[in-house]
Amino acid sequence: MKIAFYGSSLLSCYWNGAATYYRGLIRALAALGHEVTFFEPDVFDRQKNRDIEEPDWCRVVVYQPNAGDLRRVTSEAAHADIVVKASGVGFEDDQLVEQLLASASPDALKIFWDVDAPATLADMALSDTHPLRRALPRFDMVLTYGGGDPVVTAYRALGARQCVPIYNALDPETHHPAPPQAQFDADLGFLGNRLPDREARVETFFLAPAAALPGQRFLLGGSGWADKPMTPNIHYLGHVSTRDHNAFNCTPKAVLNISRADMAKTGFSPATRVFEAAGAGACLITDHWEGIDLFLKPGEEVLVARDGQDVVDLLADLSREKASEIGKRALKRVLADHTYDNRARLADQLFRDWREGTGPGLGSRMEAVA
Template identity: 65%
Template sequence: MRIAFYGSSLLSSYWNGAATYYRGLLADLAQRGHQITFYEPDAFDRQQHRDMEPPDWAEVRVWPADADSLRQVISEASAADVVVKASGVGVYDDVLLEGVMAAARPGAIRIFWDVDAPATLAEMRAAGPDHPLRRCLPRLDLVLTYGGGPPVVEAYEGFGARRCVPIYNALDPRTHHPVPPDPRFEADLSFLGNRLPDREARVEEFFLRPAAQLSDRRFLIGGNGWETKAMPANLQHIGHVYTREHNAFNASPLAVLNVARDSMATVGYSPATRVFEAAGAGACLITDAWVGLELFLTEDREVLVARDGADVAAHVAALTPERARAIGEAARQRILSEHTYSRRGAEVDALLRTEATRKRERNAA
């Protein structure tokens, strides 16, 4: 099928946490015979921070973020068999959603793909029936989400979605895998994530507090926005870490920390891309607690779980290199067995084929 996918960016992970997710899923769908055109705006300096060249498995259309270009990329939706509008494009989101769904041909499959469902659902609740997505839901065939599990499915279907299916993050073992340690990223505990309002307090609790308690240990933080944040002397900030460096970032420290954003932790069932990247590199992962974790990793065998900063500090203080390696390898084997983008791609491919059959049968009736 010809898929027109309107998202934030495929070529850059700069202020774009969905990049790994898009790359893993769309590369697998292309291997299954789908023809993909990805439309991303030239915005937020992402094109100046590319960490990937246009791939051979997708045509990438980078469009200037202006009204004329917007009209052009909207019109091109009419040539696709599947039209996908992702959340969080960052510019013209509402106009894009309404425009591409209206431009899609009658037999096309219309999909909203939500990479931040808790935030989107909160917006819809606050805005009421006039929210653009709420108005559009009855015309969509599918809502796919980055995570969220039963609470997100129930909420979307309560708002009128015909069908909502979580397509969770996963691992592409060709991209994220074990590598030798890199001295630049050596630490006792590392964390990678951008500074965001609904994450900062949890980073303070789960990362900055343990760093202050364990003054003789080395802590490392990567990501955008932390330059002005006061940090303990034993905590180093290294700025944006390009995707090509994620394996070394994850493979070099004793342990890697995952901290969910407030909304993701509240809803649960929302493993970040970092969870799978770290597991793929064989890292020992320490994560904050959230509902649904057991679907992906088993506590104390494949992951260490912390309920607060004191738990993180205790895990780091007690962790030996031997135990860290054992946990990391167990996590890698679990993820390789059950949570790869090949499996996720198969899920999406089956959904598309089922939906296409349903549409043909309905039109023939």
């Protein structure tokens, strides 16, 4: 089927955490025979910070942030069997929704694909007249990259006909074991940009444990932390290129995942970082959130910390040998159960069920995904 996919960016990860998700899923959908065109606006300097060029498995259309170009690219939706509007595109999102719904063929499958459900739902809750909230019943289905039953229930209450999580996953071609690099040597590494809704949790789960363990080396990567007070045993790298992520994950004894506060509260929201680390065979320590056991087995395939003291205790008891074994088990699990090939097969089945008139068969059954 021909898919017109309107999202933030496929070509750049620059301030765009959804890029990994888009790439893995769309590549896998293309392998199943779908013909995908991805439309992305030239905003936030992403085109100046591309980390891939247009791939052979997806046509990419970059449009300028003006009304004329928006009309031009939304008119192409008329030729698609499936029209996807992703959340957080970054230019006139509300207008994009209306133009796509107007341009799409009456026979096309119209999908709202939410790559940040906690934020989107919180925004829609602010007003009964929110543009997306009003448009939601006109979409045939909502797909999300996380959230589980709480998100499904919330979307159904707002009028979504069908809502199914298509979770983050691993793209083995992109994230895999790599040789360690001396510059990334540490006891614990954390990679993440400084964001207001995650900063307090970074203080709790990373900065405080570093202060409590002065004899251990901590590694911090990501933009925005330069003026943040931190102890001398934290080595700050700044922005880490995507080409170095595998080495960053493979080199430290363990790496840390810290969820945004709203995602941790919602649960069932594994970040791409979880699968990137596991796919590299890293020993992952993650903050606690409901549903982690659907993806990795705590204590065997992942270590789970409920607070900063848990991080301290886990590191004090973690040898390189034990960390290596946890990483190997995590890699085996994600390769078996959590690749984008797995996720694309579920999406493909949803598409086919809809076309054959047998949906919404999967509904909110999370066990179909995890």
